[in-house]
Amino acid sequence: MRLFSKQRPCIDESTFVDTTRLLIRPPIPEDSAACGETVDDFVVEQQGWLPEYREQLVAGVVRGLYASRTERVLFDRSAGVVGMLSARPVGSWATREVGYWVGPRFRGQGYMAEGLEGFIPWLFEDGADVLIARTALDNVASRRILAGAGFIEMYESPHTLPNGVTVASMYYERCLRRM
Numbered sequence: 001m002r003l004f005s006k007q008r009p010c011i012d013e014s015t016f017v018d019t020t021r022l023l024i025r026p027p028i029p030e031d032s033a034a035c036g037e038t039v040d041d042f043v044v045e046q047q048g049w050l051p052e053y054r055e056q057l058v059a060g061v062v063r064g065l066y067a068s069r070t071e072r073v074l075f076d077r078s079a080g081v082v083g084m085l086s087a088r089p090v091g092s093w094a095t096r097e098v099g100y101w102v103g104p105r106f107r108g109q110g111y112m113a114e115g116l117e118g119f120i121p122w123l124f125e126d127g128a129d130v131l132i133a134r135t136a137l138d139n140v141a142s143r144r145i146l147a148g149a150g151f152i153e154m155y156e157s158p159h160t161l162p163n164g165v166t167v168a169s170m171y172y173e174r175c176l177r178r179m
Helices: 030-039 041-047 053-062 110-123 140-148
Strands: 023-024 071-076 081-092 092-102 131-136 152-160 166-175
Touching: 023 110, 030 053, 030 071, 030 081, 041 053, 041 092, 071 110, 081 110, 092 110, 110 140, 131 140
Parallel strands: 092 131
Antiparallel strands: 023 071, 071 081, 081 092, 131 166, 152 166
16 A cells, blocks of 8 residues: 655645644655544544544545645754644635644643744735634643634634534634724
């Protein structure tokens, strides 16, 4: 069985973002195993994913399904893939919902804060005016990351995860309005 195609998906390098430690870029097939390793039981539980999601993620990266303008890997030049970040359109291209996770070996090291700091200006350049996000009320680390990235708490409300579990969640917004 062949896991990697000889052809890479067409990736526009102008979508790459450099930070101090990270290259934020679309995933490529060679990232598939590392992307899968960032999804541990904690990520599955927090995101409310179904058990098969990790395998679907890996298969999607292999097939180039995430080589779009909305999905990114956080690639540390010395450690490889440390996590993933997305900013999917909601209703219009100008409003994006931000989602993310960091692999277990890399948590607590500031990777996501650095990733968002680098990615948010790129999102503005890409046409985003408003960013939204949500996280479980008990996910203190994620709430701290969002606040540090300039997101404002908007309201608290239950949210039903893909696995059917409903969790108390905080909803956030960050305006990037054009003048």
